[in-house]
Amino acid sequence: MLKFKIFEIPEGQSQRTIELESDDLEIEEVPFEGAVLDINFYRTLQFIQVKFGLKADIKLICDRSLDEFDHQIETNYEVLFKAEEVEESADEEGSIRNIDIHSKQIDLEQDVLDSILLNLPVKKLHPRFLDDEGNPKEFVHQQFGNDSDEEEENIDPRWEALKELKK
Numbered sequence: 001m002l003k004f005k006i007f008e009i010p011e012g013q014s015q016r017t018i019e020l021e022s023d024d025l026e027i028e029e030v031p032f033e034g035a036v037l038d039i040n041f042y043r044t045l046q047f048i049q050v051k052f053g054l055k056a057d058i059k060l061i062c063d064r065s066l067d068e069f070d071h072q073i074e075t076n077y078e079v080l081f082k083a084e085e086v087e088e089s090a091d092e093e094g095s096i097r098n099i100d101i102h103s104k105q106i107d108l109e110q111d112v113l114d115s116i117l118l119n120l121p122v123k124k125l126h127p128r129f130l131d132d133e134g135n136p137k138e139f140v141h142q143q144f145g146n147d148s149d150e151e152e153e154n155i156d157p158r159w160e161a162l163k164e165l166k167k
Helices: 109-118 148-153 157-166
Strands: 003-005 012-021 032-043 047-061 068-082 094-098 105-107
Touching: 032 109, 047 109, 068 109
Parallel strands: 068 094
Antiparallel strands: 003 105, 012 032, 032 047, 047 068
């Protein structure tokens, strides 16, 4: 789905928009409902520059309450495919790769998968546990059962005897 034949990409600038369904990407870690991928190509004889923007809706499970909630990911990434042999590299903003001369196509699937996975929150919190700025709210501790004052009054007589030995 995200493999493009080089000869089908026109020289100069071009654009494609692809709507991805949950079956289109092999991503088991995150159940996503769908995504819109806006791809901008810039092709010359020496390289193909690919810039894409991704908007995806995913379902996450809250780490605190185990409630399911929707989370939206918006990210941009750039891949530069070079015709001559270069050392491949990647970081969080983009990557440089060689064009596969044998298959005569470029593949963006792994880059899209990585973009989704890198933009997942480390701590998955339901929006009701976040303040207006997106920071976690303070966790409220609740104590159930007897108060500690009542527990001290109902001390086992054997412990009382031990306390007397200590004095």
